[in-house]
Amino acid sequence: MVRKPTSKETARKPNMREAILAAAEELFATNGFNAVSVRDIAHAAGANPGSVTYHFKTKDGLLLEIYRRHCGPMNLRRSELLAAARRVRDLQDRLEAIVRAYVVPAFTSGSDLAGGGARFTRLRAVMSAEGNEVARKIIAQTFDDTSHAFIDAIHESLPHIPRTDIVWRSHFLLGALYYSLVTPERVSRLSRGEVDGSDAAGAIEQLVRATVAAFQAPALDQAASARRRPVVSSKT
Amino acid sequence: MVRKPTSKETARKPNMREAILAAAEELFATNGFNAVSVRDIAHAAGANPGSVTYHFKTKDGLLLEIYRRHCGPMNLRRSELLAAARRVRDLQDRLEAIVRAYVVPAFTSGSDLAGGGARFTRLRAVMSAEGNEVARKIIAQTFDDTSHAFIDAIHESLPHIPRTDIVWRSHFLLGALYYSLVTPERVSRLSRGEVDGSDAAGAIEQLVRATVAAFQAPALDQAASARRRPVVSSKT
């Protein structure tokens, strides 16, 4: 049942299993889960459809394994960066460091695969949009702890902002992050070719700058939101 | 070929066609395009699968009609609100009015259907995540003009910020907006039940407040981004 480690275990593994995982990740991230067939994946990986069944049992199992593969490393990286960020003295600098600790691992390689970070984050974005069941379970289990840790850290560096507002702004951050990875070409189009939406470094700097400012915005006045103005101000 | 208008044309239409559109909108918006079958839609609408083919010819045609139904009203509403916002004197107030003009129609009813605005926006979010072909074409045709108009308006109220940065921040805004509609329950969860992520009015106020601050952030210094620091600051 369990594969016995051979002498060359840690060395070269021209493994079909890896190729299938990589192909599935790429296809799921760009087309969604349901639009991609097991045969598509096998073909992209240069494998036989039966191979997918052999290694991952079901299509859901394949998705599950993709998550398992990335969640650990990415959250570990985030924890490290968050711990370092918490030690920054200046509150303004600390906030930026915290945001960076959240954003950077999402764009950069979270595992040994090149570009794995961005691809996996994009995959998560697409799965959450599709309301994928498998993904929903894993995310609630794996990411909520991390999210709470970041929210707490941000709250510490912005004590005068209610936690509620910080939750909203963190949510907006994740949405912006996801969308930047899902449709980078839209940025290129709207800027009339002046910027490349696929440039991870550029996207990170812009996202960090904008998000830090958003976090620092004054909180919504509770009294004001109680006597909140109607959603539509004029009646057409 | 063209349906002849009857005497009661503008009055009651207990039309199957409408029921199918509504059901499809709801199902597509929550499960994605590919996860929903024509039979699912027909069943949810209390119709026969053949009825869908009759009214919309293909599944793509059904999606197309959903877009056609909403794009006009929503962009019209946005144009009206944008025009009004442009007339606001105070630059700070004007920026907020512009952002509100962009956000509000996405949350509130863009057509005669109750909750149609939010549902359609969520649909767009899901379609863009799935990379849906039909949606991509319509969006580039229909929404880019509106987006440019908003970007221009924002740029006018923030003349010292490069257009490039405004494009990025508008993109982040749309991502945050989309994500708020896709997974409102995440906000409830992360706030430990303190806020209701499905409360449109609350979401709008939070989004407007955060986004205005993000737009007002100082621009990225061009020189600094040329000698940009590496993506990962420490090497582990």
Next chain:
DNA sequence: TGATCTTTTGTACGATAGTACAAATCACAT
């Protein structure tokens, strides 16, 4: 009422989906 058009129903067809499984092949310790 009967003729004509629109809408709905029921059913069927070919394509493709996920998955199962036996046979073939490979890797490697002995």
Next chain:
DNA sequence: ATGTGATTTGTACTATCGTACAAAAGATCA
């Protein structure tokens, strides 16, 4: 070299997909 377990291949099965289409039902007006 040979046997053994891991992997890959090829193929087949059943279910469901989008769509087509003929027949039934409903509506409209002479």
